Amino acid sequence: MARHLTLVRAPQDPLDLLPAVHAALDGRAPLAVLPAGPPAAEAAARAVLRPEQPLEDGADLVVVTSGSTGSGRGVLLPAGALRASGEATLARLGGPGSWLLTLPVSAVAGLQVLCRSLLAGTAPTVLARGEPLAGALARMPGGRRYTALVPTQLRRFLDAEPTALRAFDGVLVGGAATDPALLARARAAGVAVVTTYGMTETAGGCVYDGEPLDGVRVRTGGGGIELAGPVLALGYRLDPDGTATAFEGGWFRTRDAGTLDPAGRLTVHGRLDDVVVTGGVNVAPQAVEGALREHPDVADAVVFGRPDDEWGQRVVAAIVPASGADPDLAVLRPWVAERLGAPAAPRELHRIPAVPTLHTGKPDRRRVSAALSQEAH
The missing domain is CATH 3.40.50.12780 (ANL, N-terminal domain)
Structure with a gap:
C-alpha cells in the first residue's frame, strides 16, 4: 500500500x-x-x-x-x-x-x-x-x-x-x-x-x-x-x-x-563549489571570512567570487563593521594576506548591516552577491 x-x-x-x-x-x-x-x-x-x-x-x-x-x-x-x-x-x-x-x-x-x-x-x-x-x-x-x-x-x-x-x-x-x-x-x-x-x-x-x-x-x-x-x-x-x-x-x-x-x-x-579561483590559485571563502572576523574592526563577514578580466575571479568581501569602525581595503588586504597569502586578500569590499542566513543558519552568500549586483546596476 x-x-x-x-x-x-x-x-x-x-x-x-x-x-x-x-x-x-x-x-x-x-x-x-x-x-x-x-x-x-x-x-x-x-x-x-x-x-x-x-x-x-x-x-x-x-x-x-x-x-x-x-x-x-x-x-x-x-x-x-x-x-x-x-x-x-x-x-x-x-x-x-x-x-x-x-x-x-x-x-x-x-x-x-x-x-x-x-x-x-x-x-x-x-x-x-x-x-x-x-x-x-x-x-x-x-x-x-x-x-x-x-x-x-x-x-x-x-x-x-x-x-x-x-x-x-x-x-x-x-x-x-x-x-x-x-x-x-x-x-x-x-x-x-x-x-x-x-x-x-x-x-x-x-x-x-x-x-x-x-x-x-x-x-x-x-x-x-x-x-x-x-x-x-x-x-x-x-x-x-x-x-x-x-x-x-x-x-x-x-x-x-x-x-x-x-x-x-x-x-x-570548504565546499568544492564555493572555491574562488583567482590568478590560478584556489581560495576558500570560509578561510577568508575567518581571517576577516579576527580583525577588531570587523564584526562579521561573508566572502564570494566575481568574474574578473585579469584574475579570472576576484575575491569579494562584504563586512559588518564593528561598532564605530570603518575599515577599508588598505587595512584588510594586508591583514588577510599575512594570514592566508596574497591571493586570498579581497580586491573588492562592501559594507552591509548584517550577514543574511538561510533557515539553517548558514551564511547566504548567493543572497549577498545578488543584492550587491543589483546595487551596482
Whole structure:
C-alpha cells in the first residue's frame, strides 16, 4: 500500500511537533516539516515535496535542504538513520541528557534535537525569541545538558553569556564552518564545544571534532569528502538522477573538500563549489571570512567570487563593521594576506548591516552577491 507524506508547518511552539516526530521515528507516519516564514518559502518546499505523489519506500522523514548551492532538495531519511545518528551522538557526548532547542525545526539540526530528546526520554527546552540563554538554562531539568548552535550563535552567546554557555555538558556547533579563533576562544573560556560536520543527507552531524561517529566511515578520494554508514539518507525525493549521482555503493559524495590525517581525523577545507579561483590559485571563502572576523574592526563577514578580466575571479568581501569602525581595503588586504597569502586578500569590499542566513543558519552568500549586483546596476 502506497504511503504519503504528512506535511506540517513549523509550529510556533516547536514542542507541539514532538508527537509527529515520535511517529516518524517509529515508522508509523512519514513526516515533512515546512519552514516558517514567508509564503514563498512554504510554496518552494511544497514544490519539492509534492505530497500528492506516493512516498519512496523506506523513508520516514523528508527534510528540504537549504539550497545554499541552488534549489533545495527533499532528502529521504529512514527512521533507522535518525536513530543511529541520535544514539551515536548521545554515546559520544557521554550519555543521555536534556536538550535546549535553539534552531529551526524545519532543518535537520533542529529536528535532531527533538529526535535525541525522544531517544533519551527527556523533555527538550525551547529558547524563546530574544530570551537570554541563562533564562532558558534555568528552565532545563537537572542532569547532563546539551545544546546545538550555529557559529553565529556561539559567537553571540560567548560575547554576552559565557557563564551560561559553560553550564552545558556539550555544545554542538555546526551548520557552517567555525573559525579556529572562535573555537579557541570558546575552549579557553571553558565551553564544552564540539565541532560537527555533516549534512541533511547524513541525518545531521556525523563527524565530531574530526572523528566519525560510531559506524560512520569517511574517505577523501580525489579531495572530495565521501561518507558512509547507518546515518545515510536513501536519496532525494522524486529525483532518481540526483540520487544516483550523489549516492553510490553505500557512499554519499559531498560537495566538500577535505583531507584525512594518518589517524583518520578529518579536516574540512570548504565546499568544492564555493572555491574562488583567482590568478590560478584556489581560495576558500570560509578561510577568508575567518581571517576577516579576527580583525577588531570587523564584526562579521561573508566572502564570494566575481568574474574578473585579469584574475579570472576576484575575491569579494562584504563586512559588518564593528561598532564605530570603518575599515577599508588598505587595512584588510594586508591583514588577510599575512594570514592566508596574497591571493586570498579581497580586491573588492562592501559594507552591509548584517550577514543574511538561510533557515539553517548558514551564511547566504548567493543572497549577498545578488543584492550587491543589483546595487551596482
